[in-house]
Amino acid sequence: MNAPNKSGWKPEMNAADDGMHNGPKTVTGNRALMLEEPLLFEIGHVGNTGVDLPEPTGGANRLGGFDRSDAIGLPGLTEPETMRHYTRLSRQNYAIDLGLFPLGSCTMKHNPRLNEKVARMPGFADVHPLQPVSTVRGALEVINELAHWLIELTGMHGVAMSPKAGAHGELCGILCIRAALEARGDAREVILVPESAHGTNPATAAFAGYRVEDIPANSDGRVDLEALKARLGPDVAGVMITNPNTCGLFERDMKAISDAVHAAGGFVYCDGANFNAIVGKVRPGDLGVDAMHINLHKTFSTPHGGGGPGSGPVVLSEALSPFGPLPYTARTKDGVVHLVEEESADSFSEEHFGGRMQSFGRMTAFHGQMGMFTRALTYILSHGADGLAQVAEDAVLNANYILRSLEDLLDAPFGHSGPCMHEAIFGDKGFEGGLSTLDLAKALIDEGYHPMTMYFPLVVHGAMLIEPTETESKAGLDQFIAALRGVAERARAGDESMKQAPYYAPRRRLDETQAARKPVLAWEEPSPPAGTPTLSEQGGS
Numbered sequence: 001m002n003a004p005n006k007s008g009w010k011p012e013m014n015a016a017d018d019g020m021h022n023g024p025k026t027v028t029g030n031r032a033l034m035l036e037e038p039l040l041f042e043i044g045h046v047g048n049t050g051v052d053l054p055e056p057t058g059g060a061n062r063l064g065g066f067d068r069s070d071a072i073g074l075p076g077l078t079e080p081e082t083m084r085h086y087t088r089l090s091r092q093n094y095a096i097d098l099g100l101f102p103l104g105s106c107t108m109k110h111n112p113r114l115n116e117k118v119a120r121m122p123g124f125a126d127v128h129p130l131q132p133v134s135t136v137r138g139a140l141e142v143i144n145e146l147a148h149w150l151i152e153l154t155g156m157h158g159v160a161m162s163p164k165a166g167a168h169g170e171l172c173g174i175l176c177i178r179a180a181l182e183a184r185g186d187a188r189e190v191i192l193v194p195e196s197a198h199g200t201n202p203a204t205a206a207f208a209g210y211r212v213e214d215i216p217a218n219s220d221g222r223v224d225l226e227a228l229k230a231r232l233g234p235d236v237a238g239v240m241i242t243n244p245n246t247c248g249l250f251e252r253d254m255k256a257i258s259d260a261v262h263a264a265g266g267f268v269y270c271d272g273a274n275f276n277a278i279v280g281k282v283r284p285g286d287l288g289v290d291a292m293h294i295n296l297h298k299t300f301s302t303p304h305g306g307g308g309p310g311s312g313p314v315v316l317s318e319a320l321s322p323f324g325p326l327p328y329t330a331r332t333k334d335g336v337v338h339l340v341e342e343e344s345a346d347s348f349s350e351e352h353f354g355g356r357m358q359s360f361g362r363m364t365a366f367h368g369q370m371g372m373f374t375r376a377l378t379y380i381l382s383h384g385a386d387g388l389a390q391v392a393e394d395a396v397l398n399a400n401y402i403l404r405s406l407e408d409l410l411d412a413p414f415g416h417s418g419p420c421m422h423e424a425i426f427g428d429k430g431f432e433g434g435l436s437t438l439d440l441a442k443a444l445i446d447e448g449y450h451p452m453t454m455y456f457p458l459v460v461h462g463a464m465l466i467e468p469t470e471t472e473s474k475a476g477l478d479q480f481i482a483a484l485r486g487v488a489e490r491a492r493a494g495d496e497s498m499k500q501a502p503y504y505a506p507r508r509r510l511d512e513t514q515a516a517r518k519p520v521l522a523w524e525e526p527s528p529p530a531g532t533p534t535l536s537e538q539g540g541s
């Protein structure tokens with residue numbers, strides 16, 4: 001096959017050829033073992049394939065006239081070409097298995113391999129949600145055991161296991177609140193959300209049909225209790241409060257907030273994304289929380305998975321449990337946790353519940369992310385109660401080590417508020433020469449680190465939110481701190497060269513505004529030299 005050279009990449013796209021490096025230009029554009037990689041469409045050819053099947057013969061055409069009449073236009077590659085394509089691309093990615101991932105609020109901790117081993121056991125990995133219940137007793141037992149731990153660790157009454165992310169859990173919790181209010185004929189319209197909240201909080205409240213109002217923060221970075229109390233009234237359905245909050249601070253007034261909200265007839269939603277800072281130390285149920293999501297991919301070390309296999313179970317108070325989505329797990333009167341599910345029936349269809357419960361409905365078709373449940377339970381059982389408390393202690397210790405190691409160079413707006421929890425926050429005060437948080441973050445890429453969370457929370461100018469997690473060693477933290485001190489010093493000195501960073505990444509600085517405003521989402525075949533067949537003209541099957 002004479003595939004035309006359709007490759008669209010040019011050696012000058014490679015950082016090695018930007019004049020910033022002293023080495024010679026390479027013919028390939030590769031830099032030693034860092035290989036350039038064009039798009040699949042640029043290297044593929046319709047005539048290529050990884051399998052060798054004979055043309056089908058005989059047999060009646062059963063497509064009923066819906067046969068494809070023109071070529072499908074998908075690139076064809078051999079199996080080794082395909083492997084190399086994806087492996088090369090993966091080497092241009094940063095990953096938690098490569099180094100420290102300081103993204104604040106995201107809790108990018110090591111994913112223990114024991115979790116993976118257990119999740120791959122065929123009895124867990126191969127179950128199908130439509131199997132007869134009698135054949136998945138073990139899987140249900142895992143869900144129940146994990147539910148037991150989540151209820152125990154949070155001091156709550158029930159837990160909805162099915163939500164598939166933190167944001168999904170938020171929606172679940174707010175829908176429970178709405179169902180509970182509707183059940184008592186109480187139409188309330190407003191959800192109060194602190195200024196520092198994660199964007200998903202107001203989005204969730206708005207999506208569930210509520211009007212969102214801000215609660216101001218005090219100068220310590222915590223919710224202003226008096227301002228909150230002053231706003232409460234018969235129109236307030238509830239509050240959504242993150243604890244520890246997104247400034248990395250524990251909301252010390254949480255119990256007083258809950259009492260005030262309950263006295264005004266509302267409910268308390270707690271965003272539990274930061275639960276890793278207090279797991280084994282504080283039970284949100286004791287603080288009057290009615291609903292809280294737990295991001296298994298944060299606190300309990302399951303992979304984040306690029307928007308894929310997240311899991312966000314929602315623990316519920318006794319008042320909200322009856323309204324939870326099916327199936328859910330709750331405590332019986334004698335304290336035993338059980339799955340509110342089939343009554344010895346063979347499936348999980350709604351009919352089995354009849355009208356006997358007040359559930360608002362379903363969040364998902366089935367029980368949730370089984371693969372994440374097995375991983376999270378493995379993590380919990382391998383740590384034990386004492387180990388989980390140590391997770392919180394070490395996460396907080398590591399964050400404070402970062403806060404105190406950098407506050408002489410980077411502005412720490414809440415450094416005066418006492419120790420932080422699991423994340424340290426800095427602002428851009430003191431940067432010279434028009435340099436910004438973005439420039440510092442790009443320079444950090446050249447030092448071999450994924451940047452921290454930037455410009456969030458909004459209450460800090462040029463915010464840099466750093467969460468090391470408990471899985472980093474002191475040596476690893478010291479290396480990261482040294483890198484960060486280096487770029488912070490350059491920012492304070494107004495080092496112009498930072499505006500062009502990154503220099504060493506596979507791609508240089510991108511026009512992020514342009515990329516967001518005018519995203520190019522589909523590959524277009526470049527016009528070939530005259531006489532070359534285009535991909536869609538190459539035919540093939």
Ligand SMILES: *Cc1c(COP(=O)(O)O)cnc(C)c1O
Nearest residue numbers: 105165166167198200271273295
């Ligand atoms: C991560 C996070 C969320 C959203 O959780 P997802 O699992 O990403 O949907 C909500 N609030 C806070 C504070 C978070 O850090």
